[in-house]
Amino acid sequence: MNTVNDNILEVRDLKQHFRIDRRHSVKAVDGVSFTIKRGSTFGLVGESGSGKSTIGRTVIRLYAPTCGSVKLNGRELGGKLTLQMKQYLTGRVQMIFQDPMASLNPRKKIIDIVAEGLDSNKPRGERNELVYAQLERVGLSREFAGRYPHMFSGGQRQRVGIARAIITDPELIIADECISALDMSIQAQVVNLMKDLQTERGLTYLFIAHDLSMVKYISDYIGVLHMGRLVESGTKDDIFQNPIHPYTKSLISAIPEPNPLTEPHRISRVYDAPAQGIVYANGTERYLTDTHMVLATDGELETWIA
Amino acid sequence: MTDRFAFAARDNAAADKPVENKPRWAETIAVFSKNKGAVIGFAFLLLMIILAIAGPMVSGYTYDGIELSRQNLPPRIQGIERLGIFNGTLGDRNMYEAKGYGGSYFWFGTDKLGRDLFTRFCCGVRISLIIGAISALLNMIIGVAFGLVSGYYGGKPDLLMQRFIEVLNGIPTLVIVSLLVIVLKPGMMSIIITMGLAQWTGTARLVRANTLRLKETEHVLASKTLGTSTVKILFREIFPNLLSSVIVIAMMSVPGAIFMEAFLSFVGLGIPNPEASLGSLINDGYQSMLLYPFQMTIPAVFFALLMLALNIIGDGLRDALDPTQRQI
């Protein structure tokens, strides 16, 4: 397979700086690179404020990137967007949002919410049939179409959000913490649904979360983000079997263990970049294997591997 | 499958009953008509509108017909006069007999120039309602458009537009109103224009504040990622969500405009004689309040009821347009 078909999304050295005033700006994302293989799930983890949402929103062009390249199916979408490129992006990338209440307009009926992505000049009957089909696909009855969002539970609303995202038949779906507002059993249902849709339609996910255990379950590849930089990325096994970066290790050590006998002995590792003398700006991307990348200096890499 | 979460035990979700898919306006009317207060208020408003249109035709008098021989007659209504009220007596003298109008009936009495007050009242309601409605409409259109644009686009345009509003707000409303009315010379048109110009800044600020909040919500972001046009985002995603506060403001601005017109009548800048408005009628009656209390009481009571009705209608409308108030 050639690279153009293999990688649906290639992000190179993406930066997103928000200007606060003339002198200050927030470097929400500061030089991040990753690629996502078609049909796979890329999990993006990191603490609150590390820039996960910003990456997702920049990829889908809710924000224009400060600099860097974003390639979708080999087409450059990083710079100024022409109307044509914008349409190309809209047709192929969709988003599922975090807050199941806020992401649905409380004044619109479900049918109109789900149909929003369709060309509005589609004939009414055809449009409605398509909406019913999506609703049924995500496990909601077509009877729900005439209701308003507040009449649903959080899990049902998130299903509506998924139906809205898949109705235009996108290739890549950015799921920004789309399950963190739901309770455990509902999270499982929604994740199962997303997995089924993936096998059915060959979807690719950029799955953003701060909960490493859920990311471990759903992702093929994982990127660990901290302070706007990708400190480590690789396949699920690279990250969980062979974590190198102390931040990754600290995140993994924080996952509670389901075994009540070992859980009390679990040691959470503290991570404090300045105290450990780690300056991200000095590090460069180092590949341990084809897939496994760590952001480090020569010296750091040696001590971490040893 | 090993790859999936499995549920230990699972019961079927309670069966859902289908919801009728009625169009928006039908739902709105259904909810509105369930609100008794709002329906009564609406009926009262309708009655006033009918009076304003048809009143002068049925009264048999004109609003400006002066007849000094029938000055200051108290109200007299056929039928009801037998109950001992509205029988044309002042003290215990029947003023109608005394002045030689034994066969006439003036439902609301006459004023100091002998004009029929019922006819004048109907004309007054007409003018006050027109002033109130049009200036509220102007207020809403200008305020919403200004606020939406200012809030949604932000940045430089927002900065300029807000400074402009602040400058306008810095000048006391009364000064603007009085100056404009003098420049445009008193009359209904100039009062409407002035009212529209004086009130919209408050609406614009409210709309802008709400727009700033709403444009960051996830459903607006979702619309953007779905490729929805800016105009549609403004009118389908943002505007419906601030409609309820705009309606409340608009309904409050109708009484506001009528009051302002009444005030202008008080200082002599209102509707010029012989035309009448609710405000000028109350003002005229007020001058002989102790001798002929009916001249002021009747328009004042209707004025108060009208304000009340408008406020109740506004509340009912707001609830009816808000689907989150609706249950399955």
Ligand SMILES: Nc1ncnc2c1ncn2[C@@H]1O[C@H](COP(=O)(O)OP(=O)(O)OP(=O)(O)O)[C@@H](O)[C@H]1O
């Ligand atoms: N529009 C904006 N203007 C200015 N600063 C912003 C903006 N959006 C995000 N930021 C800043 O960028 C940083 C990254 O924010 P982001 O929302 O991407 O974090 P996150 O990783 O998604 O966190 P969370 O897990 O809490 O959602 C934060 O410090 C935030 O304050």
Ligand SMILES: [Mg+2]
């Ligand atoms: Mg976020």
